[in-house]
Amino acid sequence: LSHHSPFTTSGGFLPVRKTRTAIAKDNDDDDKTKNPFQDEKYPDLEFVDYSNSEYSTDQGFGDDLFAVESTDAEIEAMREDRRRRNDEFQFETYFENFLKKGESYNGEWTIYKTSTFIGLNSDENDHPRLVRAQQPIKVVSSAYRIELQSKSNKFPVDGSRICHEEVIVKEENNDGGGSDDLFNDEEKEVIKQWEELIEDEIMGNKYWPDQLSPKDFRGPQGIMCVGNGHTICSAVPLSEAETKEGVGPYAEMRTEIGIWDGDLRMRVKFDYSIIESERKAFQETGTLLPPLYLKSMTVCREARGKWPKNSIADEVMVSEADLIESEVLFGIPGAQGGLYDPPPVGSDEQAEQYMLMDLEGGGTVLFPYLINQDLNAFNGFGWVTSLDWSPGAQRYQLDRKVKGGKDILGLRTLELSEVRSADAETYRPRDGGVDMRQ
Numbered sequence: 001l002s003h004h005s006p007f008t009t010s011g012g013f014l015p016v017r018k019t020r021t022a023i024a025k026d027n028d029d030d031d032k033t034k035n036p037f038q039d040e041k042y043p044d045l046e047f048v049d050y051s052n053s054e055y056s057t058d059q060g061f062g063d064d065l066f067a068v069e070s071t072d073a074e075i076e077a078m079r080e081d082r083r084r085r086n087d088e089f090q091f092e093t094y095f096e097n098f099l100k101k102g103e104s105y106n107g108e109w110t111i112y113k114t115s116t117f118i119g120l121n122s123d124e125n126d127h128p129r130l131v132r133a134q135q136p137i138k139v140v141s142s143a144y145r146i147e148l149q150s151k152s153n154k155f156p157v158d159g160s161r162i163c164h165e166e167v168i169v170k171e172e173n174n175d176g177g178g179s180d181d182l183f184n185d186e187e188k189e190v191i192k193q194w195e196e197l198i199e200d201e202i203m204g205n206k207y208w209p210d211q212l213s214p215k216d217f218r219g220p221q222g223i224m225c226v227g228n229g230h231t232i233c234s235a236v237p238l239s240e241a242e243t244k245e246g247v248g249p250y251a252e253m254r255t256e257i258g259i260w261d262g263d264l265r266m267r268v269k270f271d272y273s274i275i276e277s278e279r280k281a282f283q284e285t286g287t288l289l290p291p292l293y294l295k296s297m298t299v300c301r302e303a304r305g306k307w308p309k310n311s312i313a314d315e316v317m318v319s320e321a322d323l324i325e326s327e328v329l330f331g332i333p334g335a336q337g338g339l340y341d342p343p344p345v346g347s348d349e350q351a352e353q354y355m356l357m358d359l360e361g362g363g364t365v366l367f368p369y370l371i372n373q374d375l376n377a378f379n380g381f382g383w384v385t386s387l388d389w390s391p392g393a394q395r396y397q398l399d400r401k402v403k404g405g406k407d408i409l410g411l412r413t414l415e416l417s418e419v420r421s422a423d424a425e426t427y428r429p430r431d432g433g434v435d436m437r438q
Contacts, residue, residue, distance in 0.1 A: 083218065088157045090217035094225045095162055098260055099143045100304060105265065107302030108136040108310065108330075110360075111202055114369065117273070117295050127355065128294065128369055133198055138169040141302065146211070161211035168203055202298060205271055207256045208232050220247075220410040222255065222402065227416040229387075229398035232256045235409050238274070238282075238290075248406035249289045249373045251279065257400050261391040263304040264329065268365055268387055271296045289406070294369040299359055301329040312360075327361075328391045334358030335388040339366060340397045341417050341429045346381040363389040375405035382412055395421040 095101060114128040115121065123129050141164070148159040208223070209216055216223050222233030236252040251274050258267035271294070278290035301308055303325065311326040335358070343366070345351045353370040366386040372378065382404045388397040397417040403410050419427050 084155070084214075087214040087217050088155070090225055091157065091160065091162070091212075091214035094217070094230060095143070095145060097228075098225060098230050098258065098265070099162070102142055102144045103304055104140050104142040105302040105304050106307045107139050107141060107300045108308060109139050109202070110136045110299045110301075111198060112297045112299075113198075114294050114296065116275075116293050130297065130355075130357070137199055137202070138307070139166050139203075139300070140169060141166045141300075157214055161213055163211060164208055166203065168199060202296065205254055205269070207234055207254045207269060209234065219412075222409045222411055224411055224414045226398075226414050227418060228261060228394075228396055229257070229259050229414065229416045231258075231398075231400045231411070231414055233409060238279070247410075248408060250274075250292065250409070253292055253371075253409065255385065255400065257385055257387050257398050258300075259387060259389050259391070259396045259398055261394060261396070264308070264325065264391050265300075265302050265304075266329070266359075266361065266363060266387070266389050266391070267300040267302070268359075268367075269296075269298040269300065270294060270367060270385065271298075272371060289373040291373055292371040292408075294367070297367070299363075299365075301361060303329075324392075329361045331361055333360050333362075335362060335364035335390065335395075337425060337428065339364055339386060339388050340395060340419070340424060341399075342366075342433045343384045343386055343399050343401070344433045345384060346378050350378045350381060359389075361389070363387065371408060372404075373406055373408065378404065380404040383408060390421045390424075393421060395419050395424050 111133040112130040113133070114130060116128045118131065120129060120131070143162055143164045146161050146163060148161060150159055153159045212223070215221075217225075222231065222235075224231055233253070233255045235248070235250040235254070238249040238251045253272045254270065255272075256267055256269045258265055272292035273295045274290040274292055282288060282290050303309075308329050309322040309326040310330045311323065312330050339356070345354055345366075353368050353372075354366060355369050356364065356366050358364050365388075366384070368383050368385070371383055380403075382402050384402070385400045386397060388395070390396070395418070399413075399415040399417075401412045401415065402408050403412055
């Protein structure tokens with residue numbers, strides 16, 4: 001997991017957020033050269049300078065801390081203990097920070113369906129068109145925690161599970177304008193038929209296990225959190241008989257990325273599916289794995305414990321805070337200057353399978369609309385989904401980077417860039433899109 005703290009500019013190396021780690025100091029080190037980061041108020045703490053090339057930290061993957069005489073079983077047990085501790089940290093952080101220990105979030109969900117799955121033609125570049133539902137749906141989202149009792153639980157958190165709940169709130173007035181003028185009469189009729197089924201379809205999609213466990217936060221399951229960002233994922237195997245845990249191919253895959261700040265959060269849900277005709281062709285020939293196509297995208301704009309203020313919906317704004325909230329959730333579309341730090345997307349051919357979209361509320365999202373599951377596609381280069389949002393003083397960009405081929409569920413990294421909104425242009429990376437150093 002990486003926080004994007006330092007940025008390079010033409011003037012040299014300037015940190016946006018400086019991080020220091022405190023470790024215990026032995027009493028017999030008094031004669032050691034004074035550390036420039038030392039704080040006289042804390043004489044027993046030594047502050048580590050990350051810029052020192054000699055500094056290194058244990059991330060649980062090396063063997064340097066193990067005694068020579070340690071057995072393979074002992075080494076693996078110690079590694080597993082570190083993995084388990086990280087599972088617990090991720091689980092507790094997700095529940096406390098993003099879910100606010102189960103408090104309710106009220107949200108307006110804007111839904112887009114791709115032309116691929118509602119019988120409409122693609123655009124002139126053969127890309128799918130995103131059809132926006134005329135009205136958002138209102139949803140209350142919450143979560144709760146349960147404890148499963150079992151003799152096999154070695155640690156208290158082993159029996160803990162998180163259960164998510166999302167309940168739609170019906171509204172009487174659902175008249176809508178929207179983007180009707182973009183479609184002809186025949187297309188409007190197709191869209192109308194889809195919109196009559198939209199609520200059941202969207203609310204029927206599950207983006208997480210029914211009971212989310214600490215172990216689900218390991219990379220292969222595609223679920224993780226870092227700083228103010230999170231990602232969660234679920235998938236339906238193409239064949240139950242041939243699929244191992246965390247390894248495809250998949251018939252369906254759903255991913256979600258989200259950023260929270262204070263009492264506000266923005267989530268974007270992506271629903272992918274194969275096309276049935278391509279499934280049948282694969283079953284008959286066994287040659288080419290069917291790719292996953294984007295079926296729908298849902299943008300969730302949410303506030304904790306209340307409905308988010310939306311001046312566009314002609315709500316009465318009663319304070320300056322209400323106006324600010326409306327602007328950061330429903331205001332001018334698009335992150336200023338585009339994505340803060342555009343990630344690598346592979347070759348020009350692979351880049352053609354991505355879409356970049358500006359969102360109301362100063363957000364921008366990058367995502368693939370077509371994901372190949374064949375191991376040899378693009379030499380196994382993975383995929384990335386990015387969300388850039390400035391909900392206030394801070395600007396965040398979350399990058400969900402996954403593997404290629406049949407391992408598309410598994411995370412390579414979840415990366416969060418964070419910079420003061422006012423300083424974003426000053427510290428914007430100019431590297432042309434590279435992965436963060438791990």
